Amino acid sequence: AQSVTQLDSQVPVFEEAPVELRCNYSSSVSVYLFWYVQYPNQGLQLLLKYLSGSTLVKGINGFEAEFNKSQTSFHLRKPSVHISDTAEYFCAVSGESSYKLIFGSGTRLLVRP
Amino acid sequence: GAVVSQHPSRVICKSGTSVKIECRSLDFQATTMFWYRQFPKKSLMLMATSNEGSKATYEQGVEKDKFLINHASLTLSTLTVTSAHPEDSSFYICSATTGTRGFNEQFFGPGTRLTVL
Numbered sequence: 437a438q439s440v441t442q443l444d445s446q447v448p449v450f451e452e453a454p455v456e457l458r459c460n461y462s463s464s465v466s467v468y469l470f471w472y473v474q475y476p477n478q479g480l481q482l483l484l485k486y487l488s489g490s491t492l493v494k495g496i497n498g499f500e501a502e503f504n505k506s507q508t509s510f511h512l513r514k515p516s517v518h519i520s521d522t523a524e525y526f527c528a529v530s531g532e533s534s535y536k537l538i539f540g541s542g543t544r545l546l547v548r549p
Numbered sequence: 550g551a552v553v554s555q556h557p558s559r560v561i562c563k564s565g566t567s568v569k570i571e572c573r574s575l576d577f578q579a580t581t582m583f584w585y586r587q588f589p590k591k592s593l594m595l596m597a598t599s600n601e602g603s604k605a606t607y608e609q610g611v612e613k614d615k616f617l618i619n620h621a622s623l624t625l626s627t628l629t630v631t632s633a634h635p636e637d638s639s640f641y642i643c644s645a646t647t648g649t650r651g652f653n654e655q656f657f658g659p660g661t662r663l664t665v666l
Contacts, residue, residue, distance in 0.1 A: 533651075536583075
């Protein structure tokens with residue numbers, strides 16, 4: 437069975453500082469990995485996804501993530517955050533054997549001025 | 550492109566009444582739609598998978614008679630919460646996809662906030 441772990445429930449960071457949101461997954465088969473952002477009282481917006489190929493994936497709003505198969509990780513990074521990046525971030529996994537998305541528990545990014 | 554809408558965005562109802570939530574794919578035909586439930590400050594829990602013209606597949610622990618799902622066309626799925634109770638209050642989010650492989654992106658609606666008094 438697949439699972440996703442986001443160890444940090446909240447990450448406070450000052451504006452213009454770099455940030456990394458951690459995501460680890462477990463799966464016995466090939467996986468597809470996703471990062472979504474959710475603003476208050478809204479649905480989810482796809483930031484980026486890893487399907488295959490280059491392990492460094494670039495997404496919208498200046499975010500990027502690196503797929504590390506040996507460490508079963510897919511951490512999200514941004515070199516300089518803005519106040520507007522304050523939101524909930526979800527890591528998710530699906531696989532060849534199942535199209536269902538399994539979500540992590542989410543990480544709240546709180547950007548302070 | 551790939552826009553998914555939900556209606557209503559917010560609904561308040563009395564205990565015992567039924568509430569219908571619509572999920573529409575506006576600019577594409579969705580072979581599959583998913584319904585999720587999200588509790589405050591919690592992750593998304595998949596409730597059911599809906600395919601056009603067939604019965605929905607419910608996740609373990611989700612009452613199919615409580616949460617009725619109808620997928621009438623390739624652009625519309627509805628979730629009806631029957632005989633709603635306060636414990637059904639939650640944020641319901643749908644998503645739609647054009648394929649049933651793991652790499653097919655799910656496009657999410659904006660969500661519906663249900664409050665049962």
